[in-house]
Amino acid sequence: MLEQITITGFGGQGVVLAGRILGQAAAIGDHRESTLVQSYGPESRGGACSAQVTIADDPIFFPYIQNPDILVCMSQSGYDKHYMTLKADGLLIVDQDLVKPVGGGEYFSVPCTRFAEELGNKMMANIIMVGFFTAITQTVSQAAARQTVAVSVPKGTEEKNLKAFDRGWEFAAATLKGRRHKAAGHIGVVA
Amino acid sequence: MLEQITITGFGGQGVVLAGRILGQAAAIGDHRESTLVQSYGPESRGGACSAQVTIADDPIFFPYIQNPDILVCMSQSGYDKHYMTLKADGLLIVDQDLVKPVGGGEYFSVPCTRFAEELGNKMMANIIMVGFFTAITQTVSQAAARQTVAVSVPKGTEEKNLKAFDRGWEFAAATLKGRRHKAAGHIGVVA
Amino acid sequence: MTGDEACAEGALAAGCRFFGGYPITPATEIAEHMAERLPQLGGTFIQMEDEIAAIASVLGAAWAGQKGMTATSGPGFSLMMENVGLAVCTETPCVIVNVQRAGPSTGLPTMGAQADMMQARWGSHGHYEIIALAPSSAQEIFYQTITAFNLSERYRTPVFIMTDEIIGHMSEKVIIPAADRIQTEWRPKPSGRKDRFLLYKPGKNGVAPMPAAGEGYNVHVTGLTHDERGYPEMSVDTQAQMMDRLCRKILDNRDDIIMTESHHLDDAEIVLVSYGISSRTSMAAMQQARAMGLKVGFLRLITVWPFAEAQISALAERVKGFVTVEMNLGQIHLEVMRAANGKVPCHLVGHPGGTIIAPDQVIATLKEAF
Amino acid sequence: MTGDEACAEGALAAGCRFFGGYPITPATEIAEHMAERLPQLGGTFIQMEDEIAAIASVLGAAWAGQKGMTATSGPGFSLMMENVGLAVCTETPCVIVNVQRAGPSTGLPTMGAQADMMQARWGSHGHYEIIALAPSSAQEIFYQTITAFNLSERYRTPVFIMTDEIIGHMSEKVIIPAADRIQTEWRPKPSGRKDRFLLYKPGKNGVAPMPAAGEGYNVHVTGLTHDERGYPEMSVDTQAQMMDRLCRKILDNRDDIIMTESHHLDDAEIVLVSYGISSRTSMAAMQQARAMGLKVGFLRLITVWPFAEAQISALAERVKGFVTVEMNLGQIHLEVMRAANGKVPCHLVGHPGGTIIAPDQVIATLKEAF
Amino acid sequence: MEFWRVPLDAQAIEISRGEVHVIEDRCKGCGYCIEFCPRGILAFSARFNKKGYHPPEVLQPKSCVNCHYCEIICPEFAIYSVDLSSLQPPGL
């Protein structure tokens, strides 16, 4: 099995770190293969930035992702640039406040930047997103992801970041519950 | 007609300038073709140094001289390195005090360094040699050589240098006269 | 672990204990990793004032008896070229990593390319031979860095690792073996009377033993043309002897130096030739092509310089064509053409840089050309 | 007049009014001559602190509207390579003279070679095309320097003059024609509204007009990958467009740029290929060989880069072989082999440097090989 | 974190009335204008701009003394003040 995930956002949102956590969780935690390639511009902050994570059971030759299975967008410009590449039956996840998807496709969203500001540090939006992503997609196991978050963040900030991860995870759980709830009704833009 | 002349000596003796005067005298003064290639080492003074002057009536393709018609040596080391290359019937000219040719071949010599010291500047040995060379070989005309000396030396030193040229010329005249004189007797190391 | 980190770890495993560097995207992480790790291992990291100083310091450290390395990208690689010549001429072992980005000039600093391949071969003035390797994954960069040091020590020559931004920044699993499972080599050491020692008198393999400063050999090392004593000698003969030694120690040992990897060459009609990151494209393309029933094989150049021309010439006798896949507008392609010597058509799947070549492009060329 | 002086006089005749230099044997005399002459003509000579600064100053002067030049030899040429890339990428006209001496490294500073030919093509990082000329006499260096400036202005690209110590230091008769008999060109100038001007929008020949600083166009010039406005744009598409423009303005105009000289090619069975000082050897050798009854012709490359591959490929269809004569261990030889494409054997008369190749060596190869 | 409220050169500025303009999408939320406005009349708004930052808003528009300090300290060309009189040509 091969899963291709593209995460996009601004430089400084921690998009690459989010990708690395997922890749590492799959490789070390879940004992699968993974590659991460990143794409970014000259800006240290604010530029367009993306991480392409491939997770598979066999060695991965070609690490680039042309049409991801899952697209995570943490900025409007990232969404604008990438949404056309998402596979027809692919999964879209966005930051609820910063990205307004066009058209009527189904997607998941989490206000991760706002949550991060509430938790006291905007920089943790990516970890919230990782938590949300893990719960929604189950591409990596919760244990592996949580563990990888703990070893990937600066020393002394582990606890805060795990809290952020959990915040994302829980919001996903609530979303899924809500969605199951509404499943009988119309299917469309949810959460 | 093609004449190939190699002049060797120490850096600082003005070997290249001597070659340039001859080449220029032939080209500008005598309206022939000439090339000069130089060979020298890293030393500004005292290193082995040579000038290869080709004078011809037609354009010269290959400017290097493998076997000169005339070899002029102003240092022993230059002589040692080059005397084997001189054509069988070639002409050898040396500084009388600084070069001791081996074997019994015929050659011409002039104490140009000593003369230059006498004229007050060791640096004029090359001009004396040019005068001597011109008279002995007649490869370039006296007028062309003298004129080229005048335009090739630093401003203000023209007179001194022409005197040096003449000194060489005259010594050659005397040598030739002496040699004609002795011609009936033995032929060997002369002057 | 990223490719850059794997490179630094490979160097440390190879015994590298000196790094003189200057930051440049996308090679900076190698320096950063070395800055952290070297002092822990008794080594020294120094960030010099520019790339010229960086490579000069590496050469100095090599003569102090260390294995030294530097890492850079295009602009810095260009600046290092004069001293690459000094390293070649003085036969100083060292490893120079070029994490290639798209050029020319400042180009696309954060985006990959493979356009410095010919520069690696010809970038310094004068005629010389060089060794260059091209890894294709983070794991391989770890091992190739060790190999680079070993070749550098064995042949007393600078060795280039020509990687690229994509591998440098790509995170992959890297397994670091136990130290005792890693073979490391050192430059041949002199023996015999110190006062009779000749610095450039070749031993076996055409390589002369090399003492370090402070060992009592009173060596003289110069970038001028020099004789076996190491003394400058401004003569055509000495130049000829020196050049002969410098070139032959590489060319005569091509069998030892050239490493390639073959995939399905036995029955191949068309051979993909590639290296570095583009070989991942080529592997994927080969599999796709095979799945489509095309008899495609793949020759991966692990050693890019000296060039595997004998192997390609031999293949040219029996295959129908070559397709070189590289992220430039045709560099190794030229060499493939020359080695194929008109026997079969040679095609290029090139790219101006900025992103990896898609396997589809290779497939398209295969379909179109054959 | 020496070749170096003739080069300086050629530059002045071409309209060069800025020289930024740094002394190096055997190119120093060019700088010395320019230092004397430029201020007399209202131009400016500056000796910079190193070769990097020298070429950077030349690029600056070019954007101030001047024709600028620098001259160096191997070690300085290596140092200039990063900014050669900037010149290519920003499409800045300038002329760079390399009076080649024997390398690698410091080598034989006072002795000639032709071993920087591939470096001229590939010495800077990234993929690009370049123009390089190779004069073979003092008179020709005068004219070729003018041609170099004209090509540089016409194509907005750095042009190399790849001469060597022997020609540089050789004294020969040089005839300097009257100024009105010399054709000089200037870079294409923009017209139209200044606020709508696009710095890199190609006109005819694929070359974009170029204003000077202070003319009111508010240009932005960068070595980053840039769009037609000159703005940096970190995208694969922009990279592809820029690379396409940079390469095609040279490659599409090869017919205009490539100059060769043919001797006895009509009935030739064996073709000598050579350039620069070695073409004098080749001329002499051809005459000797003809005298011996061998049907030898001679193709002299006046433009070495871009390479005259079409001409050689065409010859390969009808001759029996090629012999490349050059003072290195095989550089243009590789190109000749590639262009001959296996049709006929290609031989090399090479030399490690330090002295000109003797015609005898060519004759010996001719006898042995054919 | 508390910062002082008097810019280094407050005394040098003639007091007049200004109107502050913010080009919101240029703002990167550094807070310099807010912290260094001598009148303390700026504050982060709750809105996100295109880049996800909260641009400043003017709390007490009438208190602006048109000192331009917000304008010259802003690294983003995102805020500037204009003399109120210049917006109201005499006669309007």
Next chain:
Amino acid sequence: MEFWRVPLDAQAIEISRGEVHVIEDRCKGCGYCIEFCPRGILAFSARFNKKGYHPPEVLQPKSCVNCHYCEIICPEFAIYSVDLSSLQPPGL
């Protein structure tokens, strides 16, 4: 051209007797030793050496005070003085 005859540090040197040695073929005739010998006992010889220079000779061997100045000023390692006593071991 006239030059002074007292080296800068003449006073610092203890007076003893020395013997001067010249390695003639190394000499390049710069004349420093001759000009700066505090005792003025050196002069150019009339001979040419291998390179065409006139190496110095000692005019008054007995007057050498073994100050070594000729030795340290010589750029060529061509001249040096030795303490006379060191050449004549006691007992000989």
Next chain:
Amino acid sequence: MQAATTPRAGSALVPEHPLEDLIRSDRIPHIWCPGCGIGTAFAATLTAMKSSGIDLHKTCMVSGIGCSGRAAGYVKLDSFHTTHGRAIPFATGLKLGNPELNVVVFSGDGDLFAIGGNHFIHAARRNMDLTVICLNNLNYGMTGGQVAATTPHLARTTTTPSGNPDAPFNLPLLAWASGATYVARWTVLHTRELTESIQKAITKSGFSFIEVLGPCPINYGRRNREKALQTLKLYRERTIIRNHADPSDLDVDFTKQVILGEFVDKERPTCIENYDKTCRLPE
């Protein structure tokens, strides 16, 4: 997402930003991070250019490579973004090629004083007619925060993870010792003094050097526990203005006190004056 409090900037009702005509607004927002000091120093430079009264059509900006080196890309004048460290020699050629141009070099501390240090001291020696503005953020911002020749002793950077072992340059001292005729230092907080200083430097002939201390919160700040606002606070609390201070007292050490001001303002013939006088003989 409009500012509720004010009409849209640049609309008929509202005047443009006062520097709008000098910036390439089609490239704004620029790449600099939130709180980065470069933008403020850059704006001060533009303001000084405008107020100096020089002919802006004859005014160029030259930068090297680095975050600060991107400045040339945002000014709507003839502008040159060269190679790393080579802004000064490029600018030298530009000025010598057309002495009518006003040439301002704007670049970073790494660019001008690490790889480019030699060009700096030589241009100062020649008294080359340039105004050089160095945004000193104590590290290499663009490449992610490595040690620079200006990084304080013991400060943390990615290549000095346990602290910088070395001592930094005193840039005004180096400029003075090399021959610069105008030398000043300010911080981005001292925007007005900085602007006046730049204006003076631009109108003065010869080699002028202005060091501007500005924060790099993302790289230097983050690793040394200084948020952007904290750095600006340091600039206020730990600086003192002392014009004509002894250049050897000008070390940048924020654990003590950092001296700002105009340190050198003297006259000597410029490179171009000297060349014209010496090399262009009237005959």
Next chain:
Amino acid sequence: MQAATTPRAGSALVPEHPLEDLIRSDRIPHIWCPGCGIGTAFAATLTAMKSSGIDLHKTCMVSGIGCSGRAAGYVKLDSFHTTHGRAIPFATGLKLGNPELNVVVFSGDGDLFAIGGNHFIHAARRNMDLTVICLNNLNYGMTGGQVAATTPHLARTTTTPSGNPDAPFNLPLLAWASGATYVARWTVLHTRELTESIQKAITKSGFSFIEVLGPCPINYGRRNREKALQTLKLYRERTIIRNHADPSDLDVDFTKQVILGEFVDKERPTCIENYDKTCRLPE
């Protein structure tokens, strides 16, 4: 052609030249011209090495390219003739690679201060453990006498045929401003002081710099009407020894007076000490 007055040097009867064991006598005569100052400065360096008592087996000489740069080729020690301008960074690697080595850099003014100027100021800043001896002959000797960064204003060289328009560096000032901990200047005539100074520099740790003024009669001298002996006369008549002089007073202008002496002799932690303390944490 033997000296008539003395027995053959080196024969059984006569002791060798006192430096014979430290020179590569198979390479003598060296390439330096008659009257060139390099030989004297080089001999002083060897004498100082010997008398300093350091372990000569652990002592290296590094040179760049130039006439002065040939020094490394004549010393019978581990010796490195590198590339133009790069002696200092090469020496830096050598010393860091094996801190037990004593590393002496001997090179020319063009090599160390034109192309190599940046490496000089950075090594001084780091207080790198090197002794740097610069033979300053006011021009580029090896390439035939071009202008250098040390050529006096208005002096004639081949690239300043009507006189040098520019002003030269004050090298001790630059060294001091960059952070050197030992700085001195002598001429080749002041051989004994020079030798003592070199000895002191070699035994002192950190970055030491000694400028040695020496004639280049062939290039600089010839074009400026100074014969070698005349230059040495200037060295005597127009110099004054003033230890600890203010570094800014040290311009070399022989139309006035040139100050010689030991100008800086201070202590601060060296590059290696700093690295060991800061980066090699004991844990």
